[in-house]
Amino acid sequence: MQDLDFPGGKIPLTSQMKFISEASDKRLPCYRVLNEDGSLISNTIHEQVGEEVAVNMYSAMVTLKTMDTFLYEAQRQGRISFYMTSFGEEAINIASAAALSPHDFVLPQYREAGVLLWRGFTVQECTNQCFGNKDDKGKGRQMPVHYGSKKHNVITISSPLATQISQAAGVAYSLKMDKRGACAVAFTGDGGTSEGDFHAGLNFAAVMEAPIIFICRNNGWAISTPVHEQFRSDGVVAKGLGYGIRSIRVDGNDAIAVYSAIRAARNMAINENRPILVEAMTYRVGHHSTSDDSTKYRPTNEIQYWKTSRSPISRFRKYIQRNGWWSEDQESQLCTNVKQQVLQAIKTAEGMEKPALKELFTDVYEQMPPNLHEQERSTRDTINKHPKDYPTHLHV
Numbered sequence: 001m002q003d004l005d006f007p008g009g010k011i012p013l014t015s016q017m018k019f020i021s022e023a024s025d026k027r028l029p030c031y032r033v034l035n036e037d038g039s040l041i042s043n044t045i046h047e048q049v050g051e052e053v054a055v056n057m058y059s060a061m062v063t064l065k066t067m068d069t070f071l072y073e074a075q076r077q078g079r080i081s082f083y084m085t086s087f088g089e090e091a092i093n094i095a096s097a098a099a100l101s102p103h104d105f106v107l108p109q110y111r112e113a114g115v116l117l118w119r120g121f122t123v124q125e126c127t128n129q130c131f132g133n134k135d136d137k138g139k140g141r142q143m144p145v146h147y148g149s150k151k152h153n154v155i156t157i158s159s160p161l162a163t164q165i166s167q168a169a170g171v172a173y174s175l176k177m178d179k180r181g182a183c184a185v186a187f188t189g190d191g192g193t194s195e196g197d198f199h200a201g202l203n204f205a206a207v208m209e210a211p212i213i214f215i216c217r218n219n220g221w222a223i224s225t226p227v228h229e230q231f232r233s234d235g236v237v238a239k240g241l242g243y244g245i246r247s248i249r250v251d252g253n254d255a256i257a258v259y260s261a262i263r264a265a266r267n268m269a270i271n272e273n274r275p276i277l278v279e280a281m282t283y284r285v286g287h288h289s290t291s292d293d294s295t296k297y298r299p300t301n302e303i304q305y306w307k308t309s310r311s312p313i314s315r316f317r318k319y320i321q322r323n324g325w326w327s328e329d330q331e332s333q334l335c336t337n338v339k340q341q342v343l344q345a346i347k348t349a350e351g352m353e354k355p356a357l358k359e360l361f362t363d364v365y366e367q368m369p370p371n372l373h374e375q376e377r378s379t380r381d382t383i384n385k386h387p388k389d390y391p392t393h394l395h396v
């Protein structure tokens, strides 16, 4: 039988009426380098991470966890309005950031504050954003944790899920056109992949041969919706084939595996001008946000198991200890320093004035339109009428 000569390539003809199965017998494997006890799995192919980088990675993971712990508590005390932690996902945050170049453009979802910390955005800058004070680059107009930094090539987080994915495909295409030798990186949760933008972004990137890494943090849950209620495919990695995108599933709680996979993905994305999809398997150990109580929809022993036995920070600490790169003394020194740094940042951020009221109405239009002038007048009237509710001395 001849091939079917179809635009774009020949397709073999068959006389058998055979439907392609919706699933294979075995699930796609997950790449891992470190055993739970921090030892290297024999014969794995992985990147060599030297002592200095490994110790920096570990310190950054501890910093992220400490910042999350205290800012979460600050929200519970009513000092900030909202917060989201990255508990249990510290390895994906830090190891992926470490494997990238600072010239790569990152478009985060929201549970990736560690990428900013790794790039030099400070704990103080994160805290200023959460408190919405005069040093917050967003001038207090975004919800807490909606960070962004032009200086660090991190595009500001936007609340509507998955919008960053299709935008990132465009960023990647422009990096290719300008021959910048850099890639775009779009982070998403598993929930984000259930949005149309995920599919549009992947398809666009594939056909335009755009240098981009799509990193999905598959942490099992989109708020209270478990992954099996979101899709029937073998997770997210299986979707790569449908779009003609090279893909890998990786143990997201294994810092060396994440580092190695992202390094390889970056090389392929830039040298071969192609998108790469990485599904990092992990677990959201914290509640979705401060507006959620996850014990209402998942068993506490499941949370506890991932929090303790599967902790990416403990596993990486065991690894650096085995290599003789980390001691008990260094651990206690790091914990004391980081705690002090975070507490000081909160004290400073909280004591700072809020942005000027007029900032609420600027920056969107070059010339403020009449309706915004009217809104500003009406806001000022309300403030003047209710000085107890709106203490004006707090604003610059």
Ligand SMILES: Cc1ncc(C[n+]2csc(CCOP(=O)(O)OP(=O)(O)O)c2C)c(N)n1
Pocket: 111, 159, 160, 161, 188, 189, 190, 191, 192, 193, 217, 219, 221, 222, 223, 284, 288
């Ligand atoms: C378009 C849109 N729909 C719904 C929401 C509400 N929402 C915010 S976060 C979230 C869950 C996202 O889950 P996932 O992508 O898995 O990330 P995770 O929080 O688990 O890290 C939902 C439904 C939203 N922000 N935007």
